[in-house]
Structures are given as structure tokens and as C-alpha cells.
Amino acid sequence: MIKVTLVGYTPNPLYVCAEAAAVCYDSEPDLKIVKGCIRSGHQSVLEHCSFTFKVEGISRACSHQLVRHRIASYSQQSQRYVTYDDLEWALDGTPEDIKEELEYYCDNALTEYKLMIKKGVKPEDAREVLPNATPTIVYVTFNLRALMHFCNERMCTRAQKEIREVASLMKEQVMWAENISIEEKTILSEVLVPKCEAGVIKACPEFKGCGRHKPLKEFVWRPKAVWQGRDTFLWYCSACGSGVDGNFAFCPCCGAEMTGYEK
Helix, strand or coil: CCEEEEEEECCCHHHHHHHHHHHHHCCCCCHHHHHHHHHHCCCHHHHHCEEEEEEEEEEHHHHHHHCCCCCCEEEECCCCCCCCCCCCCCCCCCCHHHHHHHHHHHHHHHHHHHHHHHCCCCHHHHHHHCCCCCEEEEEEEEEHHHHHHHHHHHCCCCCCHHHHHHHHHHHHHHHHCCCCCHHHHHHHHHHCCCHHHCCCCCCECCCCCCCCCCEHHHHCCCCEEEEEECCCCCEEECCCCCEECCCCCECCCCCCEEEEEEC
């Protein structure tokens, strides 16, 4: 079972960020400045506060996804120095119809692991037979900017269910934190969201979305144009006049959507 605990954080984190932002603009610190920085993409000021989580009961597969988020600090339970006896496999998010079969193969792998340990094989070598479902414990520290990015990517329905739960539990822990004001939590609740809900326009940037919001491409307006053949070697965009020597769906210079050719 996945468990996420917020073990440490910057008290009143957004007010700390507001202090930093106020220096940039030589103004009085205010949460409005932070909201403006978030909205305009000037998010370096969000790196001045941090959140440390203890994540327990996730699979090694999930922890590999977690550490893909490079702007963070990690400490993970070692398989070199920790020897396993009995394990409760981390199969959160696994379809019920295959869970029993997976547990069977995982149990066989653990049996082989324990036999190797009994023969004197070092844990760092015996661990090679352990499955991705082996549970692990990870401490992770994010600054707010990195935590936002993590939630934007991993709360997305396209992410695997296990890490979606980790991201949701992290947000839940932040929302329950004592030394964060209601005003700050209101802002945090709006930015610790899937990426389709993180921008001014609620739209899905994925190639294949889940249907929660319209695809982003439906909000992007492009002029229509045609390729005009004026000489032997180049085609020219009727919108901007730029010449290219290839067949493109969009003009590489002005972005116009090309609908055909015109001699």
C-alpha cells in the first residue's frame, strides 16, 4: 500500500517566494506577485521553498519513474545493504485479473533470491532476480517549481496509475500542512494539477488525450495558405512569401497551414 508523508517543508512557502519576487521588482512582498510570476512563467522565484516527502510502498518500477524528475534530491532504500525475507509486492494499480499471476511469479523470484543469499551470494548480486514489483522507500525533496512540474506530468491520466496516486497523495499532504495559510493553499491547489489544467486555457497537450479537455491544437489558430510555384526549385508561401525546397504541411516561417499548390 502506498503511503506518502510530508516530513518537512518551508513554512509559509509562498510568502518566502513573495519575498524573493519582491526583490526582483523592488516592491512590497505580496501573494499577487507570486500569482503573476506563475501566470507569466517567471517561476524561478518558486525555487526558494521546498517540500520533503517520505514515499513508502511503491514499486521499483514506480521509483524509476519518480527519479526521472531530475530537479530533486533522493535517498532510496538500498538493495545492496538491505536483505529481504518476506515481501508484500507493490502492485498498486495492477489490473485485478492479472494480479494473482504476477504475485505467483514474484514469489518464485523471492524464493530464488533467498536461496542465493543462503548460499552466500551478496545481496548486491542476488538482487538481480528481484522483480520490478519489489517495494521500496524513497525520501524526495522538491522545490515548488519542481513539485508543480511533477504534479503536472504525473497527475495526468496518461501517467501510470501508481505514480498518479503518489502525486495525488503529495498534493493532499501539502493541503493538510499546518504552517501554510489558506490563501497559499488556494494558489497551490490551482497549480498542483494535471498539465491540462495548469494553464490559462484548459486544454490537453498530449497527442492522444483522455477526453477530459479538448486538445490544445483546437485552440491554436493558423492562417490558411497554398504553395505557389514561381521557379524551378522553390515553392513560395502565399501568406508570407517565404520560399522552401520541400513539401511541408505548415510554412516553416509563418506557421500557415498549407492547403495545396498553385501554379
